[in-house]
Amino acid sequence: xxxxxxxxxxxxxxxxxxxxxxxxxxxxxxxxxxxxxxxxxxxxxxxxxxxxxxxxxxxxxxx
Numbered sequence: 001x002x003x004x005x006x007x008x009x010x011x012x013x014x015x016x017x018x019x020x021x022x023x024x025x026x027x028x029x030x031x032x033x034x035x036x037x038x039x040x041x042x043x044x045x046x047x048x049x050x051x052x053x054x055x056x057x058x059x060x061x062x063x
Contacts, residue, residue: 011018 007018007021010021
Protein backbone atom coordinates (compact mmCIF):
# COMPACT_ATOMS: atom_id res chain seq x y z
CA UNK A 1 0.00 0.00 0.00
CA UNK A 2 2.86 2.36 0.82
CA UNK A 3 4.49 1.72 -2.55
CA UNK A 4 1.23 2.55 -4.29
CA UNK A 5 0.81 5.79 -2.35
CA UNK A 6 4.40 6.81 -3.12
CA UNK A 7 3.77 6.04 -6.78
CA UNK A 8 0.61 8.18 -6.74
CA UNK A 9 2.56 11.09 -5.25
CA UNK A 10 5.23 10.61 -7.92
CA UNK A 11 2.50 10.54 -10.57
CA UNK A 12 1.21 13.90 -9.43
CA UNK A 13 4.67 15.48 -9.16
CA UNK A 14 6.34 14.01 -12.25
CA UNK A 15 4.17 11.75 -14.38
CA UNK A 16 6.85 10.70 -16.94
CA UNK A 17 9.08 9.41 -14.16
CA UNK A 18 6.11 7.59 -12.61
CA UNK A 19 5.36 5.85 -15.91
CA UNK A 20 9.01 4.83 -16.32
CA UNK A 21 8.97 3.44 -12.77
CA UNK A 22 5.76 1.55 -13.55
CA UNK A 23 7.39 -0.11 -16.58
CA UNK A 24 10.77 -0.80 -14.97
CA UNK A 25 9.50 -2.22 -11.64
CA UNK A 26 8.55 -5.68 -13.04
CA UNK A 27 11.81 -5.87 -14.98
CA UNK A 28 13.89 -5.07 -11.91
CA UNK A 29 11.86 -7.61 -9.91
CA UNK A 30 12.62 -10.30 -12.52
CA UNK A 31 16.34 -9.47 -12.52
CA UNK A 32 16.52 -9.65 -8.70
CA UNK A 33 14.50 -12.88 -8.40
CA UNK A 34 17.48 -15.28 -8.79
CA UNK A 35 19.33 -13.44 -6.01
CA UNK A 36 16.34 -13.87 -3.69
CA UNK A 37 16.16 -17.58 -4.45
CA UNK A 38 19.90 -17.92 -3.88
CA UNK A 39 19.57 -16.04 -0.58
CA UNK A 40 16.83 -18.41 0.59
CA UNK A 41 18.94 -21.44 -0.38
CA UNK A 42 22.08 -20.12 1.33
CA UNK A 43 20.08 -19.22 4.43
CA UNK A 44 18.62 -22.73 4.56
CA UNK A 45 22.04 -24.31 4.13
CA UNK A 46 23.48 -22.18 6.94
CA UNK A 47 20.57 -23.11 9.22
CA UNK A 48 21.24 -26.79 8.45
CA UNK A 49 24.94 -26.42 9.34
CA UNK A 50 23.99 -24.58 12.54
CA UNK A 51 21.55 -27.36 13.50
CA UNK A 52 24.17 -30.04 12.85
CA UNK A 53 26.77 -28.20 14.93
CA UNK A 54 24.38 -27.60 17.84
CA UNK A 55 22.91 -31.13 17.78
CA UNK A 56 25.31 -32.63 20.36
CA UNK A 57 24.56 -29.82 22.82
CA UNK A 58 20.82 -30.34 22.39
CA UNK A 59 21.19 -34.08 22.93
CA UNK A 60 23.28 -33.56 26.10
CA UNK A 61 20.79 -30.97 27.39
CA UNK A 62 17.94 -33.44 26.92
CA UNK A 63 19.70 -36.13 28.96
